[in-house]
Amino acid sequence: MRLLFVVDPIETFKIHKDTTYVMMREAQRRGHTVAVCEPQEIFWLRGGLVTAPVRTIALLDAPQEGQPWWQVLTEGEEALSHFDAVLMRKDPPFDSEFFYTTHLLTQVEREGGRVFNRPASLREHPEKLDILEFAAFIGPTLVTRSAQRIRAFHAEHGDIILKPLDGMGGMGIFRVGADGLNLGSIIETLNQQGQTSVMVQRYIPDIVKGDKRVLLIDGEVVPHALARIPQGNEIRGNMAVGGKAVAQPLSARDREIAAALGPVLAQRGLLLVGLDIIGDFVTEINVTSPTGFQEITRQTGFDVAAMYLDALERRVAAR
Known part of the structure; x- marks a missing residue:
């Protein structure tokens, strides 16, 4: 298979822990072709197919952290639908540009390509809000812009976690105990005076x-x-x-x-x-x-x- 990985710059990979890196290595071990492009490089022009500047690479044996771990075999513009599979591996956050990229990747599907994870499902499954569909498996949870509702949830549960809906890697997570210390300030920081939704969950010991x-x-x-x-x-x-x-x-x-x-x-x-x-x-x-x-x-x-x-x-x- 010819596999195209849509990724952040491969120069930034920390290969001792990066999951995309070991996906590539296993793909190469099996004889598949590995190629990469970056999301901001993808484009579409009327009359053509969704295209990007693509580098086909070979992973090097025994690479050292911080040193190039790949060799470029070929490079040039190519339609994404010409690959056997496109693997969307752009790291969060799920911002507007990520969202727009999923629309371009949906067009790749219309052109006959295969994309994993499926772009429409990436759009329909926001990582924090997705748990709402499976409420039987979650703890007490509130999603709101309202400071009043957050205070009421705290009064009921005593020990809570607050977090932004667009955070990643633990960014912007706060715990407020029964004393309510700094709750008002945290609410103001996260909900932007009622303009931004916040997820609140009962603290799980x-x-x-x-x-x-x-x-x-x-x-x-x-x-x-x-x-x-x-x-x-x-x-x-x-x-x-x-x-x-x-x-x-x-x-x-x-x-x-x-x-x-x-x-x-x-x-x-x-x-x-x-x-x-x-x-x-x-x-x-x-x-x-x-x-x-x-x-x-x-x-x-x-x-x-x-x-x-x-x-x-x-x-x-x-x-």
């Missing part, structure tokens, strides 16, 4: 055991979760803010959640999904560029990238 990333590949669950465990006085387990990543077997509840959500999300064209689970509750459903492959593989020996490429090959072959 099990966060001390880790914010688990449970991966779904074409509806099937990877048999190990990656628990991101907060360090020191931090309440966030995100690796971007220093959380410790520990792979662990799935709990019975993890499997119950995965069995319920996996087939639904796969049927919508979401080949790779990352569920964030704290204790018994789903807190987010990540679809833009889920990660964690390398950490799970290193700690357990289970080859997540191989499972992903197996699923991708099946999807393309079933066309």
